Amino acid sequence: MRGGIFLVVLAGCGPQAVPLKSGVYAFEGLRGREGAPSATVKASQLELDVLTREVKLTVSSATRKFFLSQDSSVTVGCEKAGAQDTRTLDAPNVQLGEFLFDTPLVRADCPAGSGVVVFQQGPLGNEGAPACSAEVLCVSYRLLTR
Numbered sequence: 001m002r003g004g005i006f007l008v009v010l011a012g013c014g015p016q017a018v019p020l021k022s023g024v025y026a027f028e029g030l031r032g033r034e035g036a037p038s039a040t041v042k043a044s045q046l047e048l049d050v051l052t053r054e055v056k057l058t059v060s061s062a063t064r065k066f067f068l069s070q071d072s073s074v075t076v077g078c079e080k081a082g083a084q085d086t087r088t089l090d091a092p093n094v095q096l097g098e099f100l101f102d103t104p105l106v107r108a109d110c111p112a113g114s115g116v117v118v119f120q121q122g123p124l125g126n127e128g129a130p131a132c133s134a135e136v137l138c139v140s141y142r143l144l145t146r
Contacts, residue, residue, distance in 0.1 A: 017074045017083040018108040022050045025117055025141030032132030037139075041097035046119060046141045048106070055089060055106065057119075059096060066091050068106065075128025078110035086128045099137055105129055115143035 025046040030037050040060055047056040053068040066089045074083035086107035094101045096119075103122035107129050120129060120138040132138035 016112075017072075017085050018078055018110060018112045018114075020048060020050050020068075020072075020085045020087065020106065020108045020117060021115075021143065022048050024144045026144050028116060028140040028142040031118070031138040031140060032136055033134055037099070038097045041099065041139065044096060044139075045144075046106075046117065048117065053087075057094065057096065064094070066094070066104075073124050073128050075107050077128075077131075078112075084108045084110065084128070086124065088122060088124060096139065099139075101137060109140060117141050117143075 025048070027042050027044050030041070043060070045058045047058070048054075050068070053070065055066040055068055057064050057066065068087040068089065073086045075086045076083055078084055084107045086105055089104045089106065091104060092102070094104045101119070101121045105120060105122045105124065107118050107120070109116035109118050118129075118132070118138050118140050120132065121136050122129065130136045
């Protein structure tokens with residue numbers, strides 16, 4: 001009995017991945033590239049339903065539906081939280097205004113509880129999502145509703 005209690009305590013003490021959360025997210029910013037995105041990109045919204053794995057991307061009042069992968073990967077990069085829940089989309093690419101995202105994915109952002117997700121270009125590597133850069137486009141969205 002004592003070993004069972006000990007194992008439960010250990011399981012709860014390690015760093016947990018920052019989870020993706022269901023909700024409606026509004027454009028927050030562009031990462032990894034200089035310049036201002038178009039008004040179309042700034043007006044975009046992302047809606048996540050983690051239970052059904054459904055993603056709705058609304059751009060210029062047109063909504064496209066995608067699905068998140070069933071299996072979650074983790075992206076290393078959060079200092080205190082450990083990692084970010086990262087999932088690929090079921091599309092080879094996604095057009096968002098003037099930007100084309102190849103092998104798109106969605107990941108939770110640091111820190112835990114920030115209410116931010118990142119829609120970005122992939123593919124997944126050994127440490128999850130690639131870092132946002134001039135070559136890897138990332139758009140952040142902030143949670144509006146749950």
